[in-house]
Amino acid sequence: MTGLPSMFGRAAARALLALCLALPAALLPAGAARAQSADPGPPWDTAESAHFRIHYRASQRPQAEAVVRAAERAWPRVTQALAWEPKSRIDIAVYSELDISNGFSTPLPFNLIGVFLTPPDEGQLLDNSAWLDLLLVHELTHAVHLDKRRGAPRVLQNIFGRIAWFVPNVFSPGWFLEGLAVWEESDRDQAGRGRGRLKGPTFEAWLRAERKRGFLKLAELNADGRALPLAKQYLYGAYFFEFIHRRYGPTKTQEMVEQHSGDIGFAPRLHSMPWGATGKMMDVLWDEFLADLNEQVAARAAPIERVPEATGRRWLGPIFEVPSLASLPDGAVLAVVDDGLGAPRIERLRRDGAGAGGIVRERVTTVLGGARLEAAADGSVLVMQPDLCRTRYLGYDVYRLQGSSLRQLTHCAHLRRAVQLGATLSSSGGVVATTRPTGELVAIQLDAGRTRLVRLNPDARSQPPAVLYAPPEGTDIIDIALAPDGRTLHAVTRREGDWQVIEFDTAAATPQPQPRLRLVHDAPIANLRHGPAGLEMVAVEGGVPNVWRLARNGAWQRLTHSHTAVVAQGGGAPDGSLAVVVIAAQGYELRFMETAPPLQERVAATRAASGAAAPGAAGGTGSAAGAVSAAGTTAAAADLGPARPYAAWRTMYPRSWFPAITSDRGLTAYGASTSGADAVGWHAYTATLQYETSQKEWLGGVEYVFRGHTGLALDRKLVARAWTGDSGDETTTQYDRELQAQWLSLFPVPGLNSLAHRVSLGIGAALDRIERVAVAGGTADRRQDERIAALVADYDSRGANWYSDGANRGLKLTLRGESYKPFEGRGNDTAPDYDGLVVRADARAYFGIGRGVLALRLTEARARQRTRPFQLGGATETGRAIGFALNNREIALRGYRGDEPELRGQQARLASVEWRMPLVDIDRHGMVPALGINRLAATVFYDIGAAWAAGRNNPDDYRRGVGLELRGEAKLLYALAIDLRLGVGHALDPIPGRGRTRGYLTVGQAF
Incomplete structure (x- = not known):
C-alpha cells in the first residue's frame, strides 16, 4: 500500500502475535496502516456461507455477496491443490475504507482474510482476471496453506490451540508463501494469457531485467532484504513452482507443502523439504531452477530483444520508482520521483538546451506515495494522491499544483483520477495557442469497490458531484483523458479480459448510458494521455507493455519498443517528444524520446473477434459484484445466509493457551497465557493468569487495545526480597506484591491528521502500588502507592522510506502532564504521599x-x-x-x-x-x-x-x-x-x- 505501484508486494511483518500475509504491505503509502481498521460508525453485519463467515457493512450486502461467491468458487480449486480443508469456517472481513487494491490473510488468532474492495488500475495486478477472483484465490491459498498441519504440529494444536510455534507453514520464507499463492492464482493451462501474474507482462519484464543483472541467490531471497523489485518474493516463488510442476510433475508441489506442514515452528526444515519430492536438497534444487529460468527467459525474450530497443535515452535511473509523468506544452516533463530515501517529490525536467543531451532538474514540491499527475492542455496540473480522511479512511483527493505548493480541491471525495474541463490546445503555423480550464472536473470516483465517472465543481462544495457515467456491475473504469478540444473525454474500461476505450462528449447531457466505442482489446490498457496526434496509452500487445497511439483516423500505432516494459508515459508533447518510464534492473528508468514515430500500425479494433460487449452491456464478474466468473460457474446470492448484527465477542474469544510458569527464589507460580482479537480489528488482547503456590496468591496481567486508540494494562506480580536456603531450594521470607495499572486513550484531532503529520490528544490514568510482605508475621507495609491522571498532546511528522535507516525526516513532539491531585493519597510511614504535578516535554x-x-x-x-x-x-x-x-x-x-x-x-x-x-x-x-x-x-x-x-x-x-x-x-x-x-x-x-x-x-x- 506501503510508493503504491501495485499490491501483493512484500509480505507484511509477521510478528508472532500479529502475523499477517499481506499482499503488498511494503508498497502501501507511508502511514497507510493507521487507516486500516474498519470504521465503527456504520452498522456492520455478519453472514455465513458453506465455508466462510463474512463481516461487512450492512449497506454493502451486494459486495459481500460478490466476495462470498468468489471465495466459494476458489474453495475447491485451492483445497484440492493443497489436499487440505480447514475444519471451521474462514472469517472474511470486507473493507471499503481504503482506495487501494490489497488484501491479507492470517492464521492467528484464527483464520481470517481481509478483502479490500477497490479494484486495481495500474501495475502487476492489472490483468484479465476479475479482481475478486484474483484476490480470493491468492488469499485463500494463504489461509489453507497456513492452516495445514500434520504430525507433531497437529497434535500440539489439538492441545494448545493456535500457538504461532505450532503453525508450521508460518515459518516459511516469503518466496515460498507468496510464490505458492501466485502459482495458484494464475491460469496454469494458459500461463501468459492474461489471468494471474505468472508469465504476465509485468513479471516477465522483471525477469528480463533480472536476467541482465543476475538472478538472486537463495540465501538473499530467504532474507527478503532491500533488493528490488519489491515483489521479488512473489516473482521468484511463482516461477519456482512452475519449474517444479513442469520438471518434476504436478503432484510435487503438494508433496513439498505436506512435508513442511509437519515441522515445528522453531525448527523449520526448508533445506531438506524437497528431498522426498525431488531427491534433492533445496540449495541444489534452487541452482537447477535458476539455470532453467535463465534458459526459459532467454528463449521468451529472444524475439523481443532481436528488435533494437526504442525508448529514447535515459534521463534518470535506475531509481526506486517514477510512478507518474505528465508532458507540458513547453516540452518540459513533470515526474513523481521516489529515490527510496526521501519523501516522493514532483520534479520538472527539461533539456538543457546545450545540445549535449543534458537535462535540468528542478524540484517542485513533495507529495505522498501513490501520487498521480494530470496536465491540462494549457499546462495547469492536477495531482491526485491518497491521504487520511476522517481518521480511518485512506482516500484519493484532487489537488492543483500552484507554483511550488499544492492546493487541495476536494476532501474525502475518493477521486482516483481526474481531468480539468475546458482547457484547449490548438496549433497553426507552428504557433501553439491554449485556453484555461473552466474549473470543473471529471473524475473516476470509487465507492465500495465500484467505479463511476462524475462531474464536479470543486468551488461549489455544497453541490454533490453529478454522475456522468455509471458502468454496469462488473465493469471497472481504469483511466481517463481529455482531448485538446477541452470537451471530448476518453476512458478505459475493463470487464475481465474485455478492454475498451470509450468516448464521451462532456458538453452533452448527463448521465450518458451509451458512450461511443473507439477501441477493444484483449489485454491491459492504462495510463491514457492525449498528445497532438491522438490518444496515447500503455497497452499490452504480444505480452509486452508499450506506448500505443489511437490516431484520429482510427489507426492504432505503436510508438515504443521496450525490452522490459513501459510502465508510465507522459503523453506526446507539442514538439513530438515523449517521456516514458521503463522497468530496469534495480528499479526504473525515466527515458526521453526526441521524436516518437510509429513503429507499427494497424486499424484499431472496435469489434472483438470473440464478440466483445458494447459499452454498457452487462455480463461477467468484475471487482464489486456480478453473476458469472471466469471460473465459469454461477453462484446465487442466496449462498450467503441471512445477516445478523456484527458482534465482536463471537470471534474474540481465546483460541489458544500456553503454560506460564515462573520461579523466583522460593516463589513459584503456575498458570496459562492466551490472546485474541475480533475479526474487523476493533479489539485485541493478551492475558496471563497464574497461581503462586507458596503464598497462595493470584498473579497475572492483561493488555487490551480498543479500536487502535485506547489501551488498558494491568499487571500483578510477586518479587522475592529475602529468603533462606541454598540456590534452587530457597524459602521466601519477604516479598513485594506489585500492582500496576494503566489506561491511556490517544485520539486523532479531526482535520489535523494526514499521512504527512498526525496530531493526537490523550487522557489517561495510572496506578503503581508496592506492598512489602513479611511471611512470618503476615504483615504488609505499603511502600509505594502512586495514582496519577494524565493529559497528553502529540505531534508526529516522521517519515521513512525503503532504503532509509528508520525515520529520516520530520519531528515528534510530545507534551504530557501527570498529576497526583485527583486521587487522595494513603501515605504512611513507609509510602510517600505524592500530591504534585509533573510536566514532561519530549x-x-x-x-x-x-x-x-x-x-x-x-x-x-x-x-x-x-x-x-x-x-x-x-x-x-x-x-x-x-x-x-x-x-x-x-x-x-x-x-x-x-x-x-x-x-x-x-x-x-x-x-x-x-x-x-x-x-x-x-x-x-x-x-x-x-x-x-x-x-x-x-x-x-x-x-x-x-x-x-x-x-x-x-x-x-x-x-x-x-x-x-x-x-x-x-x-x-x-x-x-x-x-x-x-x-x-x-x-x-x-x-x-x-x-x-x-x-x-x-x-x-x-x-
Whole structure:
C-alpha cells in the first residue's frame, strides 16, 4: 500500500502475535496502516456461507455477496491443490475504507482474510482476471496453506490451540508463501494469457531485467532484504513452482507443502523439504531452477530483444520508482520521483538546451506515495494522491499544483483520477495557442469497490458531484483523458479480459448510458494521455507493455519498443517528444524520446473477434459484484445466509493457551497465557493468569487495545526480597506484591491528521502500588502507592522510506502532564504521599543526509510539590502497546547504570545527538540453522543530562555520555525480524565508585 505501484508486494511483518500475509504491505503509502481498521460508525453485519463467515457493512450486502461467491468458487480449486480443508469456517472481513487494491490473510488468532474492495488500475495486478477472483484465490491459498498441519504440529494444536510455534507453514520464507499463492492464482493451462501474474507482462519484464543483472541467490531471497523489485518474493516463488510442476510433475508441489506442514515452528526444515519430492536438497534444487529460468527467459525474450530497443535515452535511473509523468506544452516533463530515501517529490525536467543531451532538474514540491499527475492542455496540473480522511479512511483527493505548493480541491471525495474541463490546445503555423480550464472536473470516483465517472465543481462544495457515467456491475473504469478540444473525454474500461476505450462528449447531457466505442482489446490498457496526434496509452500487445497511439483516423500505432516494459508515459508533447518510464534492473528508468514515430500500425479494433460487449452491456464478474466468473460457474446470492448484527465477542474469544510458569527464589507460580482479537480489528488482547503456590496468591496481567486508540494494562506480580536456603531450594521470607495499572486513550484531532503529520490528544490514568510482605508475621507495609491522571498532546511528522535507516525526516513532539491531585493519597510511614504535578516535554527531530540520519532528542521534565523523582541512566525506557508508560520516571542516559543517586531528582533534562549510518546490506539468510541478517548499521551518540530537586530552574552540573552502537536487522526462522542494538556507552563525568564504560544489548533504536 506501503510508493503504491501495485499490491501483493512484500509480505507484511509477521510478528508472532500479529502475523499477517499481506499482499503488498511494503508498497502501501507511508502511514497507510493507521487507516486500516474498519470504521465503527456504520452498522456492520455478519453472514455465513458453506465455508466462510463474512463481516461487512450492512449497506454493502451486494459486495459481500460478490466476495462470498468468489471465495466459494476458489474453495475447491485451492483445497484440492493443497489436499487440505480447514475444519471451521474462514472469517472474511470486507473493507471499503481504503482506495487501494490489497488484501491479507492470517492464521492467528484464527483464520481470517481481509478483502479490500477497490479494484486495481495500474501495475502487476492489472490483468484479465476479475479482481475478486484474483484476490480470493491468492488469499485463500494463504489461509489453507497456513492452516495445514500434520504430525507433531497437529497434535500440539489439538492441545494448545493456535500457538504461532505450532503453525508450521508460518515459518516459511516469503518466496515460498507468496510464490505458492501466485502459482495458484494464475491460469496454469494458459500461463501468459492474461489471468494471474505468472508469465504476465509485468513479471516477465522483471525477469528480463533480472536476467541482465543476475538472478538472486537463495540465501538473499530467504532474507527478503532491500533488493528490488519489491515483489521479488512473489516473482521468484511463482516461477519456482512452475519449474517444479513442469520438471518434476504436478503432484510435487503438494508433496513439498505436506512435508513442511509437519515441522515445528522453531525448527523449520526448508533445506531438506524437497528431498522426498525431488531427491534433492533445496540449495541444489534452487541452482537447477535458476539455470532453467535463465534458459526459459532467454528463449521468451529472444524475439523481443532481436528488435533494437526504442525508448529514447535515459534521463534518470535506475531509481526506486517514477510512478507518474505528465508532458507540458513547453516540452518540459513533470515526474513523481521516489529515490527510496526521501519523501516522493514532483520534479520538472527539461533539456538543457546545450545540445549535449543534458537535462535540468528542478524540484517542485513533495507529495505522498501513490501520487498521480494530470496536465491540462494549457499546462495547469492536477495531482491526485491518497491521504487520511476522517481518521480511518485512506482516500484519493484532487489537488492543483500552484507554483511550488499544492492546493487541495476536494476532501474525502475518493477521486482516483481526474481531468480539468475546458482547457484547449490548438496549433497553426507552428504557433501553439491554449485556453484555461473552466474549473470543473471529471473524475473516476470509487465507492465500495465500484467505479463511476462524475462531474464536479470543486468551488461549489455544497453541490454533490453529478454522475456522468455509471458502468454496469462488473465493469471497472481504469483511466481517463481529455482531448485538446477541452470537451471530448476518453476512458478505459475493463470487464475481465474485455478492454475498451470509450468516448464521451462532456458538453452533452448527463448521465450518458451509451458512450461511443473507439477501441477493444484483449489485454491491459492504462495510463491514457492525449498528445497532438491522438490518444496515447500503455497497452499490452504480444505480452509486452508499450506506448500505443489511437490516431484520429482510427489507426492504432505503436510508438515504443521496450525490452522490459513501459510502465508510465507522459503523453506526446507539442514538439513530438515523449517521456516514458521503463522497468530496469534495480528499479526504473525515466527515458526521453526526441521524436516518437510509429513503429507499427494497424486499424484499431472496435469489434472483438470473440464478440466483445458494447459499452454498457452487462455480463461477467468484475471487482464489486456480478453473476458469472471466469471460473465459469454461477453462484446465487442466496449462498450467503441471512445477516445478523456484527458482534465482536463471537470471534474474540481465546483460541489458544500456553503454560506460564515462573520461579523466583522460593516463589513459584503456575498458570496459562492466551490472546485474541475480533475479526474487523476493533479489539485485541493478551492475558496471563497464574497461581503462586507458596503464598497462595493470584498473579497475572492483561493488555487490551480498543479500536487502535485506547489501551488498558494491568499487571500483578510477586518479587522475592529475602529468603533462606541454598540456590534452587530457597524459602521466601519477604516479598513485594506489585500492582500496576494503566489506561491511556490517544485520539486523532479531526482535520489535523494526514499521512504527512498526525496530531493526537490523550487522557489517561495510572496506578503503581508496592506492598512489602513479611511471611512470618503476615504483615504488609505499603511502600509505594502512586495514582496519577494524565493529559497528553502529540505531534508526529516522521517519515521513512525503503532504503532509509528508520525515520529520516520530520519531528515528534510530545507534551504530557501527570498529576497526583485527583486521587487522595494513603501515605504512611513507609509510602510517600505524592500530591504534585509533573510536566514532561519530549522533542525528537530527524534529518536525512545522504543515506545517513542525524537524530536529535531533547527531554525536559518539571515538577511542583511532592512527586516521585526521575532516574537517569541505562539504555532503554519502558513502553506500552498504546503510546507509552504513564508514571514512568526512567530516562535513558547511556554510559550510566541507572541507579545512581546523583542522577535522581524531581526534575530532569536530557539531550541526545546521534549520527546513524547504514554500513552494509548483507541480506543473507541460512537454512541450517535458519538465521540471517539484513542491514548492519552504526550509530555514534552523545548524551548529556541531569536531574535535580523541584523549586530550581537548572541543575548544578550535567553528566555526559558518548558511545557507539551497532545495529543488526536479524532474521530468525524466516518470519521473525529483530532489530538488535549492541552498544558501548562511556561516561565522561563518572560517578565515584562506578565504572566509566558500560555495554548493553537491547532491541530497537534509542529514539
